[in-house]
Amino acid sequence: MPITDVHAHWFPPEWLALLEEEGAANGAKMGTNKKGWRTLTLPGFALVQNFQPDMIDLDVMIGKMDEAGIDIRVFSLTNPMVYWAKPEFGLKLSRAFNDACAQAHRKHPKRFLGTIMLPMQSPELALTELERAAQLPGMCSVYMAMHVNGKNLDEKSYWPVYERIEALGLPLSLHPVNPCCIERMSSFHMRNLIGNPHEAAIAAASLIFGGVLDDFPKLHVVLPHAGGSFPWLSGRYDNGVATRHELAHMKQPASAYLRRFYYDTISHDPQIMRFLMQKVGADRIVVGSDYNFDAGYQRPVEFVDRIPELTKREREMILGGNAAEVLRLQERFAAMLA
Amino acid sequence: MVIDTHAHWYAKDFVALLEAEAEQNGALMSRSRKGNPVFALPGIGQKSTMKPEMIEPGLMIDAMNARRIDAYVLSLTNPMVYWAPPQFGLELSKTWNDASAAAHAGHPDRFIGTMMLPLQDPALALPEIERAAKLRGMRALYMATHVNGRNLDDKSLWPVYERCERLGLPILLHPLYPCGGERYGAQYFLRNLLGNPYEVGIAAASLVFGGVMDAFPKLTVMLPQAGGTFPWLVGRMDHGWEVRKECQDIEHRPSAYLQRFYYDTITHHPGIMRSLIDLVGAERVVLGSDYDQDMSYERPVDFVDSIPGLSARERSLILEDNAARLLNL
Numbered sequence: 001m002p003i004t005d006v007h008a009h010w011f012p013p014e015w016l017a018l019l020e021e022e023g024a025a026n027g028a029k030m031g032t033n034k035k036g037w038r039t040l041t042l043p044g045f046a047l048v049q050n051f052q053p054d055m056i057d058l059d060v061m062i063g064k065m066d067e068a069g070i071d072i073r074v075f076s077l078t079n080p081m082v083y084w085a086k087p088e089f090g091l092k093l094s095r096a097f098n099d100a101c102a103q104a105h106r107k108h109p110k111r112f113l114g115t116i117m118l119p120m121q122s123p124e125l126a127l128t129e130l131e132r133a134a135q136l137p138g139m140c141s142v143y144m145a146m147h148v149n150g151k152n153l154d155e156k157s158y159w160p161v162y163e164r165i166e167a168l169g170l171p172l173s174l175h176p177v178n179p180c181c182i183e184r185m186s187s188f189h190m191r192n193l194i195g196n197p198h199e200a201a202i203a204a205a206s207l208i209f210g211g212v213l214d215d216f217p218k219l220h221v222v223l224p225h226a227g228g229s230f231p232w233l234s235g236r237y238d239n240g241v242a243t244r245h246e247l248a249h250m251k252q253p254a255s256a257y258l259r260r261f262y263y264d265t266i267s268h269d270p271q272i273m274r275f276l277m278q279k280v281g282a283d284r285i286v287v288g289s290d291y292n293f294d295a296g297y298q299r300p301v302e303f304v305d306r307i308p309e310l311t312k313r314e315r316e317m318i319l320g321g322n323a324a325e326v327l328r329l330q331e332r333f334a335a336m337l338a
Numbered sequence: 339m340v341i342d343t344h345a346h347w348y349a350k351d352f353v354a355l356l357e358a359e360a361e362q363n364g365a366l367m368s369r370s371r372k373g374n375p376v377f378a379l380p381g382i383g384q385k386s387t388m389k390p391e392m393i394e395p396g397l398m399i400d401a402m403n404a405r406r407i408d409a410y411v412l413s414l415t416n417p418m419v420y421w422a423p424p425q426f427g428l429e430l431s432k433t434w435n436d437a438s439a440a441a442h443a444g445h446p447d448r449f450i451g452t453m454m455l456p457l458q459d460p461a462l463a464l465p466e467i468e469r470a471a472k473l474r475g476m477r478a479l480y481m482a483t484h485v486n487g488r489n490l491d492d493k494s495l496w497p498v499y500e501r502c503e504r505l506g507l508p509i510l511l512h513p514l515y516p517c518g519g520e521r522y523g524a525q526y527f528l529r530n531l532l533g534n535p536y537e538v539g540i541a542a543a544s545l546v547f548g549g550v551m552d553a554f555p556k557l558t559v560m561l562p563q564a565g566g567t568f569p570w571l572v573g574r575m576d577h578g579w580e581v582r583k584e585c586q587d588i589e590h591r592p593s594a595y596l597q598r599f600y601y602d603t604i605t606h607h608p609g610i611m612r613s614l615i616d617l618v619g620a621e622r623v624v625l626g627s628d629y630d631q632d633m634s635y636e637r638p639v640d641f642v643d644s645i646p647g648l649s650a651r652e653r654s655l656i657l658e659d660n661a662a663r664l665l666n667l
Contacts, residue, residue, distance in 0.1 A: 181518045184484065184489060187547065187584070190547075201567075209525070229570060232567065232605075233532055238607070240633070267573045269593075279613075
């Protein structure tokens with residue numbers, strides 16, 4: 001089974017070109033940092049996004065994959081994604097990214113898969129783009145931030161999008177963007193270290209308590225950063241369901257949904273990874289690298305090998321088997337497995 | 339002696355002072371349908387209802403007996419005192435501290451006191467810590483995870499930490515009006531379920547990365563809600579320390595500070611509790627019940643007994659010995 005990294009970021013040149021041409025009219029400020037990389041600043045976003053060359057150039061990325069022993073990388077956008085833009089421009093940015101992913105897959109059919117970016121600030125436009133992008137070669141998942149301009153994922157206007165994602169048999173891959181409570185997070189890189197995992201706890205709670213996972217029983221969700229704070233708070237969620245009127249509508253405890261999620265390996269602690277496997281099952285863990293940020297793994301496979309008492313079977317599942325399962329590689333991308 | 343380190347008490351005198359003077363100091367007082375005092379702050383959705391079970395020492399002793407607890411470590415919870423103009427914050431603190439000492443004097447085997455300070459004005463807090471530390475039965479400083487939005491590495495708090503260390507007072511932390519309200523809404527109780535543990539994570543990270551634990555090497559801190567998100571994110575924090583310069587102004591990697599903290603048992607999940615014990619050591623875990631809220635344990639000792647693979651030694655550490663060490667009993 002190919003070793004598959006489900007959490008890797010790519011800024012396609014076509015997407016960047018569009019940003020350069022039309023970003024300013026949508027409130028984006030492009031700049032250049034000391035290293036000569038282009039940067040993007042947005043009002044209300046604490047993070048200035050750098051566009052580093054090794055996250056743009058596909059040949060460089062293939063070299064890095066070979067070095068790290070990764071067979072397949074699943075591409076996704078990251079901060080700031082596309083929700084900040086006016087809906088029409090958000091659609092344009094989404095299309096540019098999705099088309100670029102398909103192109104990357106065509107060019108390197110055994111190495112790259114893409115995730116579908118959608119302009120969720122307009123669910124109607126998102127639905128149109130979903131139908132189009134799902135037909136493109138190499139698209140294996142739908143990518144979504146953990147909130148859409150401050151709206152949590154249980155927003156009813158997203159239901160038609162979830163319905164189509166489920167019907168298309170695609171998993172939903174989540175990622176934090178612009179985490180909340182930024183006023184308390186300015187020191188010590190806490191925005192990333194604590195704020196991003198907190199977003200996963202909010203997103204998972206919204207999907208569970210908001211009824212998304214009940215209404216779409218075949219929908220699978222991939223959480224980055226090993227599920228963030230979510231799995232460790234599941235006991236609290238369960239107690240809330242048992243005692244609180246706000247959660248009286250719940251038919252099952254929150255922990256019954258733990259296995260509706262997949263969790264990547266980005267915990268940065270082998271022991272905590274083992275605890276997570278005990279909690280959710282080794283068949284729910286997939287490799288993530290967070291390529292190519294300093295918060296990620298240069299050697300994601302070596303991290304997996306450091307998990308205490310890892311069996312050969314668990315190793316195979318985590319490195320490739322589980323990703324193949326959730327992304328339906330056998331069914332949809334059999335050529336990648338040949 | 340089985341000690342519950344996380345039990346909330348609204349001392350009668352404290353409630354009376356709120357009822358008499360909170361409104362002229364900017365808060366709103368009302369009564370619940372059952373006739374209990376309710377405290378609110380303008381613009382903040384979270385209200386504090388002060389029910390008899392959290393006021394009357396006799397009812398609390400009954401609850402302790404029913405729950406197989408020998409002693410409660412008494413603490414305030416929301417609204418605490420930082421919301422108030424400093425002088426009133428001091429008055430509230432003094433009232434609570436005196437009541438805490440009186441509760442101990444009335445039932446020396448059943449109640450242990452903690453100290454509240456008006457940290458919105460450290461100049462007022464410092465004399466009160468010296469005064470209250472001399473009160474009988476006062477074993478810890480109680481403190482929120484932030485002071486009106488300031489994180490705990492704020493330099494204005496360092497003289498307080500210096501006194502705590504010198505006086506041998508551990509700090510017991512507690513969340514207060516958690517940040518992120520705009521995303522929690524009122525729908526699913528998220529403010530408590532995930533907002534509170536987030537606060538604890540921010541507080542612990544601020545103490546570690548902000549150099550407080552380095553500057554005060556004998557300072558001991560207890561984290562409620564089993565440390566919140568902090569222990570589970572320690573790998574991320576270690577990695578941050580390796581690669582980010584803003585995380586490197588400390589003596590050790592963050593995981594080396596795990597044993598500087600104590601963690602209560604409020605995970606609501608025996609398996610997660612087991613993982614926490616394996617991560618931080620059974621010597622660092624103390625019984626907590628969060629008396630008397632929806633998120634508390636009705637049977638805190640039974641919860642400890644449900645932890646998988648609990649040894650007799652671990653059991654006695656968690657129920658008795660660790661708290662005795664933490665509180666210098």
